[in-house]
Amino acid sequence: MRTFIVVGHKAVTTPDFSLEDLPGTSGRMDILCRSINSAFVLSHGIRRDVQVFLVLLGGEAPKTLRLMGDQLRHLNPDERTTAALLKKALAIVAGPEWTRSTPGIFVRSGGLAELLFDFQDAKLFYLREDGADANTCQCLKEDAVFILGDHLGMTEEEEAMIEHAHAERISVGPVSLHADHCIVLVNWMLDTRAFL
Ligand SMILES: C[S@@+](CC[C@H](N)C(=O)[O-])C[C@H]1O[C@@H](n2cnc3c(N)ncnc32)[C@H](O)[C@@H]1O
Structure with missing residues (x-):
């Protein structure tokens, strides 16, 4: 399993950002969406042997999102669809244990440490x-x-x-x-x- 961790220093931890203006409203969640694309998306399918952790530091307390290739569904190559999946995950109240949002996407409190x-x-x-x-x-x-x-x-x-x-x-x-x-x-x- 390949693992990528990307730290988003300004990335928001709540779902109140606009899919119409990701760079301007989400603390550069667009960078994280492109990282997800690069980590998983193949010409015909997605890499099942990859997982990605996104450390979001732009809120009151850090949150981490986890995307697991072997379980992921609904991941399309475009940033907007990916951001919509992350938005959904951020609507969940995150505790210290991983909570599943959609298939292959999990959220918890905490950051890089x-x-x-x-x-x-x-x-x-x-x-x-x-x-x-x-x-x-x-x-x-x-x-x-x-x-x-x-x-x-x-x-x-x-x-x-x-x-x-x-x-x-x-x-x-x-x-x-x-x-x-x-x-x-x-x-x-x-x-x-x-x-x-
Ligand atoms: C846009 S770069 C960061 C630039 C930032 N202004 C800085 O000074 O660190 C984003 C990340 O990509 C990675 N990176 C960029 N270029 C790299 C390279 N040539 N080799 C290894 N990692 C690189 C590093 O982890 C870096 O933090």
């Missing part, structure tokens, strides 16, 4: 422009966890947490890309690796 705790035994990679070259490193693993920032990158505190969790820094090149494009590249690297 809780996720890093959950993945304390996993192989973690932190995507950063100045990391080790992901394409040549032998360390990539199919069942690894890949952590990415949004348009704001990652804060110093978050980076400290990620370092503390022993994540390895990897780069998909010297140019700063959008998070969703990085996800496409990681999927491509894993797809083309001999160990698959």
Whole structure:
């Protein structure tokens, strides 16, 4: 199972955003929707061996959404439909346990710290422009966890947490890309690796 974690620093935690103006009303939920698309959507179908966690930090308290490819239904390539699914999940009162919204989509309270705790035994990679070259490193693993920032990158505190969790820094090149494009590249690297 490939896992992607994307941190949305301004992403709202309530459903009161407009599907007509995602970037302007949702704290850049559009970035997270594109990340979902890059993580799951194939030419004919979706990747069943992928899960995505979206850490939403633009509300009073953090919330996390979980999307599981092996259970997902109704995921279309367009951002609007994806945002509508997230909107539905955010209407649920979230507690510390995962609550199912629609097939394959879950929500809970908490943010990055809780996720890093959950993945304390996993192989973690932190995507950063100045990391080790992901394409040549032998360390990539199919069942690894890949952590990415949004348009704001990652804060110093978050980076400290990620370092503390022993994540390895990897780069998909010297140019700063959008998070969703990085996800496409990681999927491509894993797809083309001999160990698959
Ligand atoms: C749009 S970038 C963030 C740019 C932000 N202004 C900053 O300075 O960090 C979004 C995320 O994609 C990932 N990223 C972007 N380019 C990358 C690269 N070349 N290699 C690895 N990760 C990259 C990082 O996780 C980054 O936080």
